[in-house]
Amino acid sequence: MARHHETVHRSGAQRLRKLIGLCVTLAFVVVATPGMGRGGAPGSLLFALASHPTASAQALDAAEVPAARVLIFSDTRAEVLSWEVDGGKVSAADAELAIPISTHRGPGLSLDAAALGAGTHTVSAMYSHPDTVLSSQFRIVASSRGPNPQLLANATPHSQTASPAPSPTSTPNAEPPPTEAAPPPPPQAAPPSTSPPPGGSSGWPDASTTGPRDGHNLTPSGPLVITVPGAVVSDLDVDGCIDVQAPNVTITDVRVSCERTTTAIRVYDGASATVAYVEIHGNGVVSTAVGFSNYTLSHVDVHDVIDGPRINSSVQILDSYIHDLARTSDSHNDALQTTGGTGIVIRGNNLQAYNATLDDPMNACFMIGSENAPLRDVVVEHNLLNGGNYSILARDDLNGSNIVIRGNQFGRNFRYGPYRGVNAMDADSSNVWADTLTPIL
Numbered sequence: 523m524a525r526h527h528e529t530v531h532r533s534g535a536q537r538l539r540k541l542i543g544l545c546v547t548l549a550f551v552v553v554a555t556p557g558m559g560r561g562g563a564p565g566s567l568l569f570a571l572a573s574h575p576t577a578s579a580q581a582l583d584a585a586e587v588p589a590a591r592v593l594i595f596s597d598t599r600a601e602v603l604s605w606e607v608d609g610g611k612v613s614a615a616d617a618e619l620a621i622p623i624s625t626h627r628g629p630g631l632s633l634d635a636a637a638l639g640a641g642t643h644t645v646s647a648m649y650s651h652p653d654t655v656l657s658s659q660f661r662i663v664a665s666s667r668g669p670n671p672q673l674l675a676n677a678t679p680h681s682q683t684a685s686p687a688p689s690p691t692s693t694p695n696a697e698p699p700p701t702e703a704a705p706p707p708p709p710q711a712a713p714p715s716t717s718p719p720p721g722g723s724s725g726w727p728d729a730s731t732t733g734p735r736d737g738h739n740l741t742p743s744g745p746l747v748i749t750v751p752g753a754v755v756s757d758l759d760v761d762g763c764i765d766v767q768a769p770n771v772t773i774t775d776v777r778v779s780c781e782r783t784t785t786a787i788r789v790y791d792g793a794s795a796t797v798a799y800v801e802i803h804g805n806g807v808v809s810t811a812v813g814f815s816n817y818t819l820s821h822v823d824v825h826d827v828i829d830g831p832r833i834n835s836s837v838q839i840l841d842s843y844i845h846d847l848a849r850t851s852d853s854h855n856d857a858l859q860t861t862g863g864t865g866i867v868i869r870g871n872n873l874q875a876y877n878a879t880l881d882d883p884m885n886a887c888f889m890i891g892s893e894n895a896p897l898r899d900v901v902v903e904h905n906l907l908n909g910g911n912y913s914i915l916a917r918d919d920l921n922g923s924n925i926v927i928r929g930n931q932f933g934r935n936f937r938y939g940p941y942r943g944v945n946a947m948d949a950d951s952s953n954v955w956a957d958t959l960t961p962i963l
Contacts, residue, residue, distance in 0.1 A: 567645065591750065593750070604648045606644075762780060764780075769793055777803070781808070797817060817836075818839075829857075849880060857873040859889040883910055886912060886915040897920065907931070951963060
C-alpha cells in the first residue's frame with residue numbers, strides 16, 4: 523500500500539511540474555503577444571501613415587496596410603535593440619526600405635510598404651528591457667485605401683545626416699538661390715484680411731501667444747534631421763537645430779535652442795514644412811532663424827538670432843513674434859529679409875527690429891531686395907513693425923512686381939523713418955502710426 527501511495531504521490535508531483543511548466547510557457551506567450559503589455563513592457567506594435575496626420579493610430583497585427591510609407595512603434599517607450607522585416611535584420615543598407623527612427627513615443631521604424639510590395643509580411647522588434655520580441659503579421663494592399671492613422675512620430679532617422687548648411691554671413695547675398703519647384707498661387711488672389719491679429723495684452727503677438735502652448739509637456743531631444751515625408755514632430759525640447767529634408771513636414775509645440783552659426787531650422791530644396799507654436803532661441807550666434815523656401819511659420823517666437831527668417835519662394839510668416847535680435851560687430855540685423863522669390867505672405871506679426879535693452883534700432887523689420895532673383899507676388903499686411911534704419915527698407919535696385927504693403931502699424935523706434943520703398947511697391951494710406959492710427963504716407 524505504501525508503494526502504491528508513493529507511486530500516486532510521484533505521479534501527482536509529475537503532473538504538478540507539467541502544469542507549472544505549462545503555466546510558465548503560457549506566461550511567456552502572454553508577454554510576447556501583441557496587445558498584452560502593461561507598465562514598462564512593450565505590449566503591441568502600432569502603425570501610422572505619414573500622409574494622414576489627423577486620424578488615430580492602428581494596431582499593426584492583422585492590419586491591412588496601404589502601399590505607402592508607414593511608421594511602426596510600440597505602445598510604450600521601451601528600448602528597441604533591433605528590427606527585423608520578414609526575418610531579415612534592418613541595417614543601414616536598408617535605408618530606402620526601412621529606417622530606425624526616434625519618435626515622441628519611443629523608438630520606431632519607418633517602413634516603405636510600397637517598396638516592400640503587396641502581400642503578407644512580418645515586422646519584429648527586439649527589446650532589451652524587458653527581454654522581449656514583438657512580432658506582427660500584416661498584409662500590404664496595393665490600393666491606397668485603408669485606415670488613416672495619425673502620424674505620431676517625429677521621424678529622426680539615425681542613419682542619415684544633414685548636408686552642410688550655408689556659410690554664416692550677415693549679408694543678404696549669402697542665401698542660396700530660391701527654388702522655383704512649386705510656386706503657390708499669387709497671394710493677390712485672396713481678399714485682404716480684415717480680422718485683427720491674435721494678440722497678447724498689447725493686441726499683437728507676444729510670448730503669451732507664440733511658442734509651445736500651455737499643457738504640452740516637452741520631451742528632451744537632440745538635433746533633428748527629418749527625412750520622412752509627411753512626418754509630424756511635436757512636444758519636443760530640442761537641444762540643437764532642425765534640418766528638414768522631406769516634403770510636408772509639420773513641426774508643432776517645439777522649443778529649439780540652436781547654437782550653430784547658420785540656420786536654426788533649415789528647409790532644404792525639395793522639402794517643405796509647416797512650423798506652428800514653436801520657440802526658436804538662437805543663443806546670440808544663429809545667423810538665420812529659418813530658411814529658405816517652401817515653409818509656413820505660424821505663432822512662432824523667434825529671439826536671440828542675428829537675422830530672423832530669410833524668405834525666398836512659397837513662404838508665409840503668420841501671427842508670429844520676432845524680437846531681441848542679437849547684435850554682433852559686423853551684423854546688419856533684420857527681423858525678416860528677402861533677396862528675391864515669389865509667393866510671399868507676411869501677415870499679423872509683431873516684428874521688433876528695435877532692441878530696447880541696447881536701445882538699438884538694428885537695420886530693418888523687413889529688408890527687401892532682389893539680388894538673387896526678381897521679387898514678385900508679395901503681400902505684407904496687418905503687422906506691427908518697429909525699429910530699423912527704416913522699418914520697411916527696399917534696395918534702390920529692386921526688381922519686383924505686385925508687392926503690396928497694406929494695413930500695417932508702425933512704431934517710432936527707427937533711425938530714419940518707417941518706410942523706404944521703390945516704384946515696384948504698392949503702399950497706401952492704410953499703413954498708419956501705431957500710436958495715433960494716422961497714415962505714415
